[in-house]
Structure formats: C-alpha cells, structure tokens
Amino acid sequence: MRIKSIHYFSGIVISVFVAFHLLNHASSVFGAEQHIAVMELFRVVYRNVFVETLLLAAVLVQIITGLWLFNKGRKWATTFFEKLQIWSGLYLAIFFVIHLSAVLGGRLVLHLDTNFYFGVAGLNTFPFNLFFIPYYGLAVLSFFGHIAAIHQRKMKPSVLGLSPTAQSKFMLGFGLLFTLFLFYGLTNHFQSVEIPAAYGVLVGK
Ligand code: HEM
Numbered sequence: 151m152r153i154k155s156i157h158y159f160s161g162i163v164i165s166v167f168v169a170f171h172l173l174n175h176a177s178s179v180f181g182a183e184q185h186i187a188v189m190e191l192f193r194v195v196y197r198n199v200f201v202e203t204l205l206l207a208a209v210l211v212q213i214i215t216g217l218w219l220f221n222k223g224r225k226w227a228t229t230f231f232e233k234l235q236i237w238s239g240l241y242l243a244i245f246f247v248i249h250l251s252a253v254l255g256g257r258l259v260l261h262l263d264t265n266f267y268f269g270v271a272g273l274n275t276f277p278f279n280l281f282f283i284p285y286y287g288l289a290v291l292s293f294f295g296h297i298a299a300i301h302q303r304k305m306k307p308s309v310l311g312l313s314p315t316a317q318s319k320f321m322l323g324f325g326l327l328f329t330l331f332l333f334y335g336l337t338n339h340f341q342s343v344e345i346p347a348a349y350g351v352l353v354g355k
Contacts, residue, residue: 157215160208167196167205168293172328178266178335182343185266185335209250213243231318235299238292245289260351267349270336275353287329294325 170192178185196202216239223236256262272278273286302318309317 153215153218156211157219160211160215163204163208164212165297170196172290172293172332175269175332176328176335178270178339179331180335181339182266189265206250209246213246216240216243231299231302231315234295235303238295238299241288241292242296245285245292248285249289256352262348267345268352271345271349271352274337278353283333287333290329290332291325294321294328298322298325 174185174188174192177188196205220236220240220243223232223239227233227236253264253268256264256268262268272282298318298321301321302314305314305317308314312320
C-alpha cells in the first residue's frame with residue numbers, strides 16, 4: 151500500500167477519536183464534573199487494550215508517514231491550502247509526540263488519573279499557560295486546518311452553491327469558533343473548582 155493511503159486510513163481512525171475527544175473537552179462548559187462524566191463514558195470505548203492499542207499504533211503510523219509526506223510536500227506545496235496541509239500536519243506530529251508522552255507519563259509514571267484536572271492544570275496556571283494556550287490552541291486549529299485542506303483538494307462538486315474552497319474556509323472559521331468555545335469551557339470554571347493536591351506536581355506546587 152502506498153504511504154499516502156496508509157496515512158489516510160490511520161488519519162481516519164485518529165479523527166474519529168479526536169472528534170469525540172474534542173466534544174468531551176467542549177462539555178467542560180458545563181463544569182468539571184460534567185467533563186469527567188463524559189470522559190468516563192467515552193473511556194468505556196477507548197480505554198481498553200484493543201481500542202487503545204489500535205489508536206496509539208495509528209498515531210505512531212501517522213507521525214512516521216506524516217513526516218515522510220511533509221518532506222515531499224514541502225517541495226510542491228504552493229497554494230494556501232497545500233501549505234496549510236503540510237504545516238498543520240507537521241505541527242500535529244510534534245503535538246502528538248508531546249501530548250501522548252505527557253498523557254502516558256502522567257498515567258504510568260506519576261500514577262495520575264489523566265482527567266479534566268490533568269488536562270487543564272497548566273492551561274490555568276501562570277506562567278505555564280504561556281506555553282499551554284498556544285500549544286493546545288494550535289493543535290485544535292491544526293486538526294481543523296488539516297481536514298479543511300484535504301476537503302478542499304478532494305471535493306469536486308459544489309454543495310448548496312458553495313465551492314470546495316468556500317466550504318473549506320467555512321470549516322476553518324468553524325474551527326476557530328470551536329477553539330474559542332473550548333478554551334472558554336476549559337478555563338471558565340477552573341477558578342471555582344477545587345484542584346486535587348495530586349495535580350499540583352504538574353505546575354510546580
Ligand atoms: C484543548 C486541547 C486538549 C486537551 C486539554 C487534551 C487533554 C487530554 C487528556 C486529559 C487526555 C487523557 C484522556 C484519558 O485519560 O482518558 C488526552 C488523551 C489524548 N489526546 Fe488530548 N487533549 C487536547 C487536544 C487533543 C488534540 C487536538 C488531539 C489530536 C489532534 C488529541 C489527541 C489525544 C490522544 C490521541 C490521546 C490518547 C488517548 C488514550 O490513548 O488514552 N488531544 N488528551
């Protein structure tokens with residue numbers, strides 16, 4: 151199978167997880183309890199040896215094939231969406247390495263439950279938020295950007311009078327609004343929530 155097809159199929163596996171993952175984070179607008187309840191529900195599906203192995207293997211394959219494609223794509227990318235596809239892909243590859251090392255390290259080394267508190271501790275503590283805001287923000291935007299760029303290349307006919315380019319711009323706009331909404335949820339309730347002492351280790355407390 152060609153590298154591009156492998157990248158495409160592992161990307162689909164990851165995208166299904168990420169769609170639920172981001173919905174989970176969006177549920178934080180209703181508070182920490184709600185976020186944890188949704189995560190526990192979703193974990194029934196992804197926190198078992200079969201699904202998690204498939205997901206982590208897909209991420210590994212995505213990073214390796216993605217870096218190979220980035221190296222090739224750099225030479226031919228000229229339009230806005232071609233450039234968006236390769237640079238958002240590069241960012242996602244870097245993000246995956248850091249994010250999964252942090253999540254697996256939190257679980258296996260620090261023996262923490264990697265729940266809401268784990269996700270938002272750095273995001274809500276100065277000066278750690280100077281890193282975490284752009285780090286998470288760019289990850290969510292890159293996810294939408296990468297998909298919008300693929301959509302722009304693959305879709306041929308226009309839908310409801312919108313060309314593929316206009317549809318992809320719409321997806322980018324939606325991604326931006328969704329990112330703002332997500333950050334509102336992940337930071338808004340934090341002040342009124344008691345952070346368990348075990349998570350202090352993440353922000354030097
Ligand atoms: C606001 C942004 C994000 C936050 C706060 C966040 C936080 C977390 C947390 C707390 C976990 C652990 C989940 C658990 O223990 O059940 C996790 C896992 C994970 N996240 Fe994120 N995440 C964010 C964005 C993303 C994005 C944009 C992607 C991919 C494009 C992503 C990919 C993953 C993956 C693949 C896992 C591993 C799931 C597993 O095997 O348990 N995350 N994230």
